[in-house]
Amino acid sequence: MVSDGKEEAWLWLCSQQGLYYGGIQKIISRFGDAQAAYSAGDEAIRECPGLSLKIKNELAGRRRGKAFLREYHKWKKEGIHFISAAHEKFPERLRNIPESPFGLFVKGELPCPFRPAVAVVGGRKCTSYGKNISQDLGRKLAEHGVEVISGMAYGIDGFAQQAALDAGGASFAVLGSGVDICYPISHRGLYGALADRGGLISEFPPGSPPAAYHFPMRNRIISGLADVVVVIEARMKSGSLITADFALEQGRDVYALPGRSGDELSAGSNRLIAQGAGVLLSVPAFLEELGYGSADAPKIKKCNIGLETNEILVYSCVDLQPKSLQELVTETKASAAAVAEALIRLELKGLIKEVWKNYYILRDE
Amino acid sequence: MFCSILSAALLGVDSRLVEVEADVSEGLPMFSMVGYLSSQVREAQDRVRTAIKNSGIRLQPKRITLNMSPADLRKEGTSFDLPIAIGILGAYGHLRPSSVENIMAAGELSLNGEIRPVRGVLPMALMAKESGCRLFLVPRENLKEAQAAGGIAAYGAGNLNEAIDIIEGRSILEKAQDEERYREGGGEGQKNDTEPLRHEREDFSDILGQEAGKRAAQIAMAGLHNILFIGPPGAGKSLIAKRLPTILPPMSEEEQLEVSKIYSIAGMLPKGEPLLKTRPFRAPHHTVTAQALAGGGRYPRPGEVSLAHRGVLFLDELAEFSSSTLEILRQPLEEHSIWIARMGGSCMFPARFVLAAAMNPCKCGYFPDLERCICTPGQVQRYLGRISQPLLERFDMCVEIPKAGYDDMLSAPPGEDSAGMRAKVCASMEIQEERYRGSAYRYNSDLDGEGISRYCAMDREAEEIMKSAFYRLDLSVRSYHHVIRTARTIADLEGSSIIRGGHAAEAVCYRSADRKYWNRGGIY
Numbered sequence: 001m002v003s004d005g006k007e008e009a010w011l012w013l014c015s016q017q018g019l020y021y022g023g024i025q026k027i028i029s030r031f032g033d034a035q036a037a038y039s040a041g042d043e044a045i046r047e048c049p050g051l052s053l054k055i056k057n058e059l060a061g062r063r064r065g066k067a068f069l070r071e072y073h074k075w076k077k078e079g080i081h082f083i084s085a086a087h088e089k090f091p092e093r094l095r096n097i098p099e100s101p102f103g104l105f106v107k108g109e110l111p112c113p114f115r116p117a118v119a120v121v122g123g124r125k126c127t128s129y130g131k132n133i134s135q136d137l138g139r140k141l142a143e144h145g146v147e148v149i150s151g152m153a154y155g156i157d158g159f160a161q162q163a164a165l166d167a168g169g170a171s172f173a174v175l176g177s178g179v180d181i182c183y184p185i186s187h188r189g190l191y192g193a194l195a196d197r198g199g200l201i202s203e204f205p206p207g208s209p210p211a212a213y214h215f216p217m218r219n220r221i222i223s224g225l226a227d228v229v230v231v232i233e234a235r236m237k238s239g240s241l242i243t244a245d246f247a248l249e250q251g252r253d254v255y256a257l258p259g260r261s262g263d264e265l266s267a268g269s270n271r272l273i274a275q276g277a278g279v280l281l282s283v284p285a286f287l288e289e290l291g292y293g294s295a296d297a298p299k300i301k302k303c304n305i306g307l308e309t310n311e312i313l314v315y316s317c318v319d320l321q322p323k324s325l326q327e328l329v330t331e332t333k334a335s336a337a338a339v340a341e342a343l344i345r346l347e348l349k350g351l352i353k354e355v356w357k358n359y360y361i362l363r364d365e
Numbered sequence: 366m367f368c369s370i371l372s373a374a375l376l377g378v379d380s381r382l383v384e385v386e387a388d389v390s391e392g393l394p395m396f397s398m399v400g401y402l403s404s405q406v407r408e409a410q411d412r413v414r415t416a417i418k419n420s421g422i423r424l425q426p427k428r429i430t431l432n433m434s435p436a437d438l439r440k441e442g443t444s445f446d447l448p449i450a451i452g453i454l455g456a457y458g459h460l461r462p463s464s465v466e467n468i469m470a471a472g473e474l475s476l477n478g479e480i481r482p483v484r485g486v487l488p489m490a491l492m493a494k495e496s497g498c499r500l501f502l503v504p505r506e507n508l509k510e511a512q513a514a515g516g517i518a519a520y521g522a523g524n525l526n527e528a529i530d531i532i533e534g535r536s537i538l539e540k541a542q543d544e545e546r547y548r549e550g551g552g553e554g555q556k557n558d559t560e561p562l563r564h565e566r567e568d569f570s571d572i573l574g575q576e577a578g579k580r581a582a583q584i585a586m587a588g589l590h591n592i593l594f595i596g597p598p599g600a601g602k603s604l605i606a607k608r609l610p611t612i613l614p615p616m617s618e619e620e621q622l623e624v625s626k627i628y629s630i631a632g633m634l635p636k637g638e639p640l641l642k643t644r645p646f647r648a649p650h651h652t653v654t655a656q657a658l659a660g661g662g663r664y665p666r667p668g669e670v671s672l673a674h675r676g677v678l679f680l681d682e683l684a685e686f687s688s689s690t691l692e693i694l695r696q697p698l699e700e701h702s703i704w705i706a707r708m709g710g711s712c713m714f715p716a717r718f719v720l721a722a723a724m725n726p727c728k729c730g731y732f733p734d735l736e737r738c739i740c741t742p743g744q745v746q747r748y749l750g751r752i753s754q755p756l757l758e759r760f761d762m763c764v765e766i767p768k769a770g771y772d773d774m775l776s777a778p779p780g781e782d783s784a785g786m787r788a789k790v791c792a793s794m795e796i797q798e799e800r801y802r803g804s805a806y807r808y809n810s811d812l813d814g815e816g817i818s819r820y821c822a823m824d825r826e827a828e829e830i831m832k833s834a835f836y837r838l839d840l841s842v843r844s845y846h847h848v849i850r851t852a853r854t855i856a857d858l859e860g861s862s863i864i865r866g867g868h869a870a871e872a873v874c875y876r877s878a879d880r881k882y883w884n885r886g887g888i889y
Binding site for chain 2: 124125127154155184186263264265322324325326327329330335336337339340341342343344345347348350354355356357358359
């Protein structure tokens with residue numbers, strides 16, 4: 001996409017390691033635009049206030065002999081390209097947000113401008129309840145042709161994106177590192193699938209490490225790329241709340257999944273609801289509210305037919321919160337052997353699920 | 366004059382016959398010792414000479430030559446002092462040549478002529494018995510140990526003069542009285558019979574609640590399955606593990622001898638208790654080195670895996686053990702013995718133990734209680750990842766021990782006690798013995814693929830459960846085998862000859878954690 005001098009100038013600025021939005025802003029306000037800075041003399045660059053000498057020297061150095069272009073050609077071989085805010089294909093949704101990024105590095109594609117997009121964000125640490133909802137949401141959104149935007153983090157982000165991809169939809173991850181870096185490393189599979197069937201997007205040049213201060217910055221792009229932001233299981237101090245703040249600032253709708261009162265993992269999302277965010281009552285209801293699809297009649301699948309006495313006893317004690325084998329033994333007052341046997345029979349019938357060694361929850365489908 | 370007497374060198378759990386030959390001849394006074402001796406044995410010459418002098422025997426200055434054969438076997442330890450002294454006395458003519466013939470001796474000498482106890486007397490006594498010695502002379506403190514071998518005339522001597530009297534046959538008639546005296550003096554032998562044994566002070570009825578853990582423990586012991594307990598700190602994992610030996614059947618005489626031999630070599634037999642009656646329970650700390658676990662040293666000595674032979678090896682905080690240490694366990698778990706090759710020779714130690722291990726689910730210990738766990742998902746996975754997959758696969762069973770609730774503490778009915786649990790375990794072991802008579806297997810945990818198809822008949826329902834578990838729960842072939850073996854034991858506990866659906870279902874519940882499940886990080 002780097003075809004003309006203008007794009008080249010933006011690439012030169014945006015691919016500078018350690019130069020963030022604020023720094024570029026300073027250069028632009030000094031020179032007027034990127035091209036002017038690009039063609040200014042080394043001395044003029046060095047005189048630019050508010051930037052470290054190291055960065056200014058590097059900027060001047062990388063311009064000599066177009067060293068940054070050689071770097072860019074290497075990235076292109078890995079399927080990474082650059083698009084500046086001045087480019088016509090730059091996402092429209094992003095243009096109008098405060099502190100809109102000057103350029104993006106993309107591996108894969110950018111979100112389709114004509115299709116709706118929903119950001120699903122949430123905690124890295126989550127309960128099986130949050131996991132189920134985020135997966136369900138990701139899958140249903142994909143089935144209705146909605147693109148899922150998120151951050152590829154552990155927990156909610158990853159589950160929603162994986163589910164969307166598995167359902168054959170497109171999903172886009174905005175990273176806090178360069179797009180050539182897979183973080184967390186255990187999301188290798190998801191990373192590859194996103195590059196194939198969606199896109200990896202970052203305002204940081206390839207090779208940037210996943211530094212902690214990158215993540216709040218990238219959150220504005222997550223909300224910016226989406227029409228609606230859904231927050232699932234955010235703690236009181238959570239990056240997802242930063243995303244929600246950006247969303248409000250950018251004029252996006254914010255929905256939150258209600259958690260149980262006093263549940264630390266949902267304290268942040270519950271607060272959002274208290275402050276007036278939309279409530280994610282159920283996935284079908286949410287889709288209908290946004291006009292993406294109609295609410296199916298809720299399926300009632302709880303049939304105790306064919307269960308033995310012991311199984312009914314144990315089944316009645318299993319909950320949406322994980323309960324251990326021992327807790328169930330205590331509650332049912334049955335023998336450990338009988339409870340263990342009933343649990344496995346229930347699990348094999350698909351009524352409950354073991355979420356962790358000897359911890360069981362109800363399975364809701 | 367020439368004189369020779371037998372002794373024994375320890376080699377692993379066995380011993381080898383060593384002949385101590387002494388010769389005294391005219392010439393410049395000197396003392397030379399040959400026969401591949403370690404410095405401990407070489408130092409014997411000073412102890413022996415002084416001890417003989419202090420026992421009131423005057424030796425003429427002559428040329429003494431001493432050889433120990435076989436000359437290619439490295440001799441270590443201090444148990445050769447006594448045979449060397451006897452050999453020299455024989456060579457000087459202080460003992461009748463016929464009286465030293467075909468006797469074996471072992472013991473350390475002190476400078477005043479007293480005989481001190483040595484380690485490894487039990488295997489030596491067995492050697493003496495096997496080679497048909499007419500008399501086995503040991504330090505008085507080791508007499509009981511020597512007698513435990515049975516079928517060998519063992520005599521205990523407190524000092525060199527007594528030893529000479531015994532050899533010369535002067536005090537053999539007094540032997541019976543002598544023993545009587547020792548028993549009265551020591552008195553420890555009898556005390557142990559009445560006092561409760563070490564394990565028996567601990568009982569499963571001490572544990573309130575945790576029925577699931579106790580049930581799993583009983584199944585594990587009934588089929589000698591290796592078991593892994595996972596749970597937060599303070600839940601009672603170690604309490605349960607410590608009580609595991611209390612529900613194992615008492616050791617047979619043969620087993621007692623086997624175990625005592627190992628402890629004898631390690632010098633760990635309790636005083637006055639010639640045979641270990643209780644099953645060993647070894648719980649090495651997680652900083653244990655690979656050598657201490659496997660056994661070793663330049664001259665191999667048994668390690669924790671062998672000391673736990675016929676008992677329980679308990680590894681608390683499994684994830685804290687260094688991975689190279691844990692990998693050592695693979696061979697003994699597979700082959701029930703461990704080969705140790707060292708400079709001093711290679712030898713095999715038996716190591717048939719039940720492996721019980723306990724670990725926290727994460728660094729802070731509270732996962733999957735998300736309210737209390739402060740670990741990130743990555744930390745939880747890294748913590749679990751410390752246990753290698755091959756080792757995980759050695760555990761037939763795995764059970765979660767959650768923190769006990771308040772109700773458990775107060776209102777739980779007192780659970781079954783160890784005696785009741787042991788009775789069921791014994792009954793199921795008898796069934797196994799009966800079933801595996803004449804086959805390569807002994808316990809359910811020994812079954813391999815072939816054994817499973819031969820001995821683990823299932824009814825239709827059990828087959829259906831296993832089939833559906835295999836697909837739905839994504840079992841690997843190996844964990845499928847674990848489950849069947851466990852189900853076989855559950856069926857044995859209930860006296861059922863075929864595995865029914867209920868047995869199979871319960872066994873699935875205690876299946877070990879495999880990698881897929883492990884990596885998923887459970888709740889996340």
